[in-house]
Amino acid sequence: MPKKLFEPGYMSKTVRIALDVMGGDSGAPVVIAGADLARERHPDASFILFGDEAIAGPILSRHPKLAAVSRISHTDVAIKMDDKPSQALRYGRKVSSMWQAVDAVRTGDADVVVSAGNTGALMAMAKVNLKSMTGIERPAIAAMWPTMRGESIVLDVGATIGADAQQLVDFAVMGGAMARIVFDIERPTVGLLNIGVEEMKGVESIREAGQHLKAANYPDIDYRGFVESDDIGKGTVDVVVTEGFSGNIALKAAEGTARQIGAYLRAAMNRTWRAKLGYLLAKPAFDALKEKMDPRKVNGGVFLGLNGIVVKSHGGTDAEGFASAIDVGHEMVRYALLEKITAGLSHAGAARQLAVANEVSES
Template sequence: MTDSITISVDAMGGDNAPRAVIHGAHMALKERKNTRFIFHGIAGAIEPLLEEFPALKPVSQIRHCETVIAMDEKPSQALRKGKGTSSMWMAIEAVKNREADVAISGGNTGALMAMATFCLRPMDGISRPGIAAIWPTQRSDIIVLDMGATIGADSQQLVDYAILGSALARSLFDSDSPSVGLLNVGTEEVKGLESIKEAGRILSQASGSGFTYHGFVEGDDIGKGTVDVVVTEGFVGNIALKTAEGTARQVSSYLRSALKANLMSRIGALFAASALNALRRKMDPRTVNGGVFMGLNGIVIKSHGGTDEIGYKSALGLAYEMARSRLIDKVGDTMQRFPIHKAGSQEPSDTEANSA
């Protein structure tokens, strides 16, 4: 890794692209001066924005491509249409060619996972890649995966996610042996699907190989921060993520209504403004925007498609930290510690790469 970090950006990915993307990059550059950007997309749309943010221009390249992947395209269709030509593919390919340290896109999640898997390929020993989210809790931030890359997972894939999640936790939290829990309907060993129970047996035997296996955890343990890494399959993980985001917005709405209810509430809100603003920032999904595609031979970050420049700045910051901390090296180290051989890689299908 050089002194600077180069981020390859799908400038056309997301509902508010390319403006939110370029504005977010401008904000990210203020915090991390040694960042460089390669923007992939329609040059005629990107160039005026770089003129608008002149500090960004000297550290940026534009690579023109006409093909843009729509948010509603199926992964297989997007792959046929955009392989080698789209802004999404080109952003990922820059990582493969070692022109960039990390790629980021706010576009179609399923298409991004399919392209990233075909372009970068899964790491040796990882059967399917997963999407990891950084999740704020009562204790501290934790890792939760999979967030929707694969619908359904067998015991071996759950074990893979535990390895990948613990490597990410080591990278982010500077922990030699992060705690790992399997999300289940109860903490008792007799409960749950057979795939979860079998994964638990494997992880229990391997505890100490770069992570500490805690056991089964329940849904409320996510918010408590009971463990550093919560492992689940993509269907459940994606529902949990969207439920948490919706609950955060619901509570924020209740809070705003309560503070405007009467004159005394408004006066109290003035005195508590600092604490309330801190709470609002903590509950805002944009402040922890960014999912990490784990298990590939390269780092890819998925930004929320509907985010604004603040959220995109957050995702770019995550991309920078993942590259700076040598995430791929930490995954390889964790896999070398793990005593059980993994299955070979497989190619993704439409059902495995659903949009999150």
């Protein structure tokens, strides 16, 4: 994220980060170690650790520099990774580490919350606690996606199953706002995921959203039409928009394919002594490939469309991966994500009103 300090949109205040210490497969050890790595990269950050002090305290004491900019808010209630969202809300509302971390954003004690916990529970608690932004019917989860050109943003990857045309347009606006921060570009390119690039392809909601985005010509996004699934990896556009069912399938398929390729390569390199020798000679190239495909580098899905910034880390990540999720949250605060989304939605609302007025005048 190549940003310049104090460029337009840069927020100079301390970034206060709430962490769900009990979330994820490993909990406090990974969360606190990840926070310490993030602290080194972001000396302007402070942390509130929500979780069991008896567990988090001794771990935090082993990171004195992090401890100096952190405080623990005790609760011994943790949301389980396999809890249903409704179940988590029933027993974890107001008392769990996840709820309290989200609530810190609502009350203004924190600027962003990062959790590696149960995705469904986190989304449910965030929606109940923070509420949706004005004009947004459903939030979306935006994920960073490695491509042949660098990275793209894909949304929604699981928050909203099914979406109408207006919701897809909202996703495009919100994804564009995130892309302006992450990629440092004024007018990111946006495409709608479809089964073909022709305008007659796809279901009605996608075609209708495409017609609107093309006609509206929003100043903050450069709509490039439909894109296909192979365009995601190519990096054809900066932002790929879809609904949560298709987006989650695409994400899981890509993750599985990456693991499959890795397994094939390891098996091939161990097959014969010649293969092992070839691996040793080509090790720098394989190391570069491993670095490029490292999921930890793009960890951190952003919940868009809420009155607060929420970042979801992979539950099974390590400290480096969790630090990457904190990096994402830090940037979303530092470069005013919510303000950029609000401005984009304002432009979208004006375009919709103009379109309605034109339809009335033509009739």
